[in-house]
Amino acid sequence: MxxxxxxxxxxxxxxxxxxxxxxxxxxxxxxxxxxxxxxxxxxxxxxxxxxxxxxxxxxxxxxxxxxxxxxxxxxxxxxxxxxxEIIPIEVVVRNVAAGSIAKRLGIEEGTPLPRSIIEFYYKADELHDPMVSEEHITAFGWATPQEIDDIMALALRINDFLTGLFLGVGIRLVDFKVEFGRLYEGDMMRIVLADEISPDSCRLWDIATQDKLDKDRFRRDLGGxxxxxxxxxxxxxxxxxxxxxxxxxxxxxxx
Missing domain, CATH: 3.30.200.20 (Phosphorylase Kinase; domain 1)
Structure with missing residues (x-):
């Protein structure tokens, strides 16, 4: 074989x-x-x-x-x-304060955000995936302004879909991380969603009990x-x- x-x-x-x-x-x-x-x-x-x-x-x-x-x-x-071709940026969409944004901004975890917020993080484990701005992304050539626009539009569309999907089964979509890549088809290139979407990359809370149904159970030693x-x-x-x-x-x- x-x-x-x-x-x-x-x-x-x-x-x-x-x-x-x-x-x-x-x-x-x-x-x-x-x-x-x-x-x-x-x-x-x-x-x-x-x-x-x-x-x-x-x-x-x-x-x-x-x-x-x-x-x-x-x-x-x-x-x-x-x-x-993976774009070296992790895109995080947040609907509710949890994790790093709660710590950075002093917001109580579980507080709904005024609107969905998109954050960018540079994919580099050795640097602990630092948060970056659109200026960093374009200045260092990780993505073009048009690609950033496409990524943000797709991220918000994905957020709308996932929010409804999980709400329908009694789960609150707190936040999630996605990655995008360039798909080349002949002379054409388009931005597509890549990697995965799973409880490893989302924060998912039971609406009735607020129980965590995601990787925070591992991060915070909750078990199960x-x-x-x-x-x-x-x-x-x-x-x-x-x-x-x-x-x-x-x-x-x-x-």
Missing amino acids: NRRRRVYEGKAKVLYEGPEPGTLIQHFKDDTTAFDNTKHELIDGKGVLNNRISEYIFTRLNDIGVPTHFIRSLNMREQLVREV LVEAYQEVARRLGILFENDPKKRSGPTLVKS
Whole structure:
């Protein structure tokens, strides 16, 4: 059997060469990290859940015309995606004060923000992903003004969709992080959503109880991370109701 060529490995995913030119296989790992990888554990089943939740969300976004790198699911842990040139900026959309913005601005966590706020962070673990402005992004050539406009428009559209999606299943979308890339098609280039959208990259709170259903359960040593991710998948309708104790891992509905 031919060994797959690894293109890139990050903290939570591995990218392998795809079966056709211009494609990659995105593999979701069980590695769980926080605080620039200074906190690291393997949590069995997390990658399977993130793969399925992200696949579901990206499919829905594709359906409403949001351009993404996602093509199709391959198995429980892998997706076929289009190869893109990743823009080295993490885009964070905030609806409610939580995490770093609450600390930076002295806002009580859980306070609704006056409007959705977009923040940019430079992707550099060794620098702890510093917050940057549009001026930094254009001055250093990470993206053009037009690309920033496209990214912001897509980020707000994604926020509108996700807010409604999660609200419909009793979950409050506090904030989320996304990444974008340049997809080249012949002489044409367009900005598309890349990476993933999962409880690893979102803050999701139960509307009734305010329970955290995201990676803050790991960051803050709350425990129950897989159970929280399973609850998100169950509410989205992509996890069987069968007793998980009778199974070796999460049982997911096939696409």
